[in-house]
Amino acid sequence: MRYSEMFLPTGREVPSDAEVISHQLMIRAGMIRKLTSGLYSYLPLGYRVIRKLEQIIREEMNKAGAEEVHLPMVQPAELWQESGRWVHYGKELLRFHDRHDHEYCLGPTHEEVITSLVRNDIKTYRQLPRNLYQIQTKFRDEVRPRFGVMRCREFGMKDAYSFDVDEEGAEKSYEKMFAAYNNIFRRCGLKFRPVEADSGSIGGKYSHEFMVMAESGEDAMVFCEKCSYAANLEKAEVACPEKKRIFEDDWLPLEEINTPDSRTIEEVSAFLKVDPQDIVKTLIFNADGKPYAVLIRGDQEVNEIKVRNYLGAAELELATDEMIMKTTGAPRGFAGPVNIKIPVLLDYSVIDMVNFVTGANKEDYHLKNVNIGRDFNIQAFADFRVVSDQDKCPRCGGDMKFARGIEVGHVFKLGTKYSKAMKAVYLDKDGQEKIMIMGCYGIGIGRTVAAGIEQNYDENGIVWPMPLAPYQVIITPVNVNEKDVMAAAENLYLALKASGLEVIFDDRDERAGVKFKDADLIGIPLRIVVGRKNLEQGKVELKIRKTGENKLYPLQEIAQEIKQIVEQELNPDRL
């Protein structure tokens, strides 16, 4: 395409409201514009990248045996009431009424719609398994949209849903999708890693997130340096420690001490001159309205997701001051397990501790020399804490590393959560009615593009990997007023285009510097510079965006060279 005919508004200034690099560059490169909070328009250049990604996804999904459908974005309340999510999904679900006063929502995801579709038309095991996907706009009324298209309210997503006759089939469907996702992100040229993840409120026992590695990522993960274990930080397990023998002879008499105004671990630690490791933190949680005490070593953090999952609670949050006062008889900061009337959950980190410090359930008092068994009893002993960098791999005991990433894909085993609630059943060979086993698989489209930028940029702008690049080549005539230069550039443009390459011809009457800057900013992988001096030698210059490498080629050979590079870089096997 001729640059002069493109709607490609590039900018020099960094927009003041963009903090992450992908957001800044997408705006500067003329890919996106914000309409209002959490809503973005894609301009031609940005939309080309989106379509590139979608095409890769389509190819791999089709290859994996999935079929593309297109479901409505507006969904009736009844469907969500059936699944129970009309109540549970919360404020992220944008609800509204039509003229007949019927209730609807904008689809944040499509389990309900797909399950409704499938249950009506799939009746027998002969029609299973089935995997249906779509690429569709979702709407989630995010509390706080940020980072440009990375976390916005309206966004494109590829979502797939599998239906199987049994667990074994569902497992196979899951594995297929897992493999397809690996192919997709590898083909995009991204550095990524699948990690074990919590399945959250969508349900299901088993899930993996696909993380694109990036320092700016919103998610933290850990991975083992020895084996293949990798997990989202909120899921990452802590191995159960071996319990050393505790000699009851070591137990010292329980002591109550006055600790005025010492509420936090730091304050208590400083006041009593004991290490945080010798203090036990007692946190009161509200799990669906019931209070629980969670005990953890003073220097560790509680992982609320683990607590919630352990208790099977729908909602879990730290108790309010009021609830703490009611359950412990003391204000926040003085809770402890001794004589408490609620269930006590003990984290692994406390198991070896003796003669530790806890709150006394009495304002301005703590207890010293507290011991498990003698001074209080526990209801549960499990892993409730956030992994720390001291921890070893729960699988092999190897050293663990922390990293940050952007969640671009998530594969879930849903089981029968939706098929049961919404009666998606089939008849098996014996004429028995059975519930379908489901899986669901999502990829955030815009987010993946943004993640691609987070991983591929330099001080001059975006550095697209070939498979995502909006155009593969840009031809830059140095001076449009020189007839020979323009004629050569134009011919080259027509030749490259005819050979099937995606090419921009920068025919603008701009100074060379401006064109170079724009070409770099929008990240076109290959640039051919046509200038008078080289042309007189029958040569043009090829510049590789990624490496900055600069080489002269005879005019006759450049097309072939370009073709070769593009084909090579589109081939995933090179990776």
Next chain:
RNA sequence: CGGGGCGUAGCGCAGCCUGGUAGCGCGCUUGCUUUGGGAGCAAGAUGUCGAGUGUUCAAAUCACUCCGCCCCGACCA
């Protein structure tokens, strides 16, 4: 929803404290020069100063209300 910040030309910002006829840089338009890494000179155009109400002879500036946006937190298939 809690805390903080911002709203002035397409973009980035100054002016506000201490009220007195709206400014800078980039971009844009026109002309001349220039032409291999965001050119130079000259001449221009562009604003309901987020909205409303109030105080005042006079409000971008002070007060109140509302709206929008951003950041931190809470929240999040």
